[in-house]
Amino acid sequence: MLIDTNTQLGVWPFTFTPDRTAAELLKHLRASGISRALVSHLGAVFQPDPMPSNRTLFAAVKRTPALVPVPVVNLRLANWREQLEACVAAKAKAVKLLPNFHNYNLAAPAVDEFVATLAKTKLRLVINFRYEDERHRYFGLNVKGTPVADVQALLQRQPKLNPLLAGIYRPELKELAKACANFSAEISFCEWHNTLEDLLKVIPARRLMLGTCTPMLSTRGEVDKLRCAHLPVKTKALIGSANAIRFFKL
Amino acid sequence: MRIIDVHTHPIFFGDGRKETAVNQLVTHGRTLGIERMIALGDVLRYGARPDEKQLVKLNNENGRLQQLHPDYFIGFCYLNPLLGERAVMKEAERCVTKFGFKGIKLEIANNASDPCMRHVMKAARTFNIPVLQHSWSTVNMGPDMKDHSDPDDTAGLARRNPDVNIIMAHLVGIGYRGVLAAKGLPNIFVDTSGAYPEDGLVEYAVEHLGADNVLFGTDLPIRECSVKLGSVLGGRLSATAKHKILFSNTARLLQLY
Secondary structure (H helix, E strand, C coil): CEEEEEEEECCCCCCCCCCCCHHHHHHHHHCCCEEEEEEEECHHHHCCCCHHHHHHHHHHHCCCCCEEECCECCCCCCCHHHHHHHHHHCCCCEEEECCCCCCCCCCCHHHHHHHHHHCCCCCEEEEECCCCCHHHCCCCCCCCCCCHHHHHHHHHHCCCCCCEEECCCHHHHHHHHHHCCCCEEECCCCCCCCHHHHHCCCCCHHHEECCCCECCECHHHHHHHHHCCCCCHHHHHHHHHHHHHHHHCC | CCEEEEEECCCECCECCCHHHHHHHHHHHHHCCEEEEEECCCCCCCCCCCCHHHHHHHHHHHHHHHHHCCCCEEECEECCHHHCHHHHHHHHHHHHHHHCCCCEEECCCCCCCCCCHHHHHHHHHHHCCCEEECECCCCCCCHHHCCCECHHHHHHHHHHCCCCCEEECCHHHHHHHHHHHHCCCCCEEEECCCCCCECCHHHHHHHHHCHHHEECCCCECCCCHHHHHHHHHCCCCCHHHHHHHHHHHHHHHCCCC
16 A cells, blocks of 8 residues: 655646546556545645635545645745634644745744644644756746755754655755654655665655655656665555554544 | 666766676666666766866776676767867777777767867767767756756757767756757657656657657666656556657667667
8 A cells, every 4th residue: 555645636837737636636646556645736836825725625635535635824824823723624634834935934933833833733744845846947936945954943943843844855855864853754856776775874764755746746656766666565664655644643 | 568778877976886886786777677778977077078088987987887797788988079079089989999889978068059069970970879968958057057958959969960869868857848849850869867757748758759759768876767667657658659768769779689
């Protein structure tokens, strides 16, 4: 069984991502051996308020229990508490932050207030670094990846916080792993020859999770990163599903 | 499914030279079904513009790989076009006659639109071998990156030299614009190497260039072979198209079988 911790419904406006229904997304994921997935909605990245896209997401996956919704909260907006309350009311397992796309720094006071409020809920936190390789994307989009130094400062400031980091590059993960242990990471934007063997030198398997960044990246390609890795079956099972089950209480 | 990887760097900044590492790589590749790897050399070890002695050293290392596993590695001759006609022709001849290298590899010594490229084209014609040109969209690059060949630059090179086969490297790096720049040029072959496996790009390349002009490549060790392979195997492509991309196009281009 494989659980994908980084998938999206909706379209990315700068490329030809398919606009799949929840059922179509699940069928696509199953073709690569993925049986469950955490899914967000791409509308929440660019629209001025994430809530309409979050509601679209909840409605879309209502009859597709294998897709677990991860709504987005925008801490740059005055009503972030209201957004969070809506996520709790919808019985979400986790919420996602997009600091770079939503134009706030992780050192902002709202972030610490959010962390304190989040701790009173059962929600887990996902912090997204990026959705695409910045080197060759649409020239008019200048949003940089979430700075690893900002994430490190947050993790050190909030030692009880234990988020999943999504879309993190391999060098960023290796740098962060030297300084902090209170995070997990999904592997879609980590790549090198023998990626997982390389990552496991700096971070234990219990803190890594399968992620494909579908529909931007090739689902099959990302799954094969794990499937073809020279690792014990038990280690692959941790990264492939067990860690996600534990982390998101699936 | 038979597979040839047309874009690898088994030795990278000096790593991977030891025989045990080479043997491990061959085993790894064969485990994934990759039956041959095109070794392009440790192209950035001495910076963007290696001199004659440095090129000889790098090409000799690549030749040694081939000698260790003659049934697995196929070398390309790494050249610096800025060194001029004499140096380019001398090193190309040495690599072809001594090692039997099957192509020329160009990195970022200069732009593919520069006049010095005529020496490389002469070598390619003389020895009847293709030229693999590093290519990447320069749109998001600063002015200090002018020696990176944009897909428009590489396409221009192919247009000016229709009798030389050019491999435009890095499908994801050249992107959709690069595919369209190569469209209609039968002597351009785009390789799938480099960058993260953006979904749908291989299919787009096949749609516009035809399955005959797309080659499977990884850019190992910068990329993971299984990821690149999965992006082709999982692509919305016919079995015939996958076979051409993964094997027969490169086999034909390099006259391997």
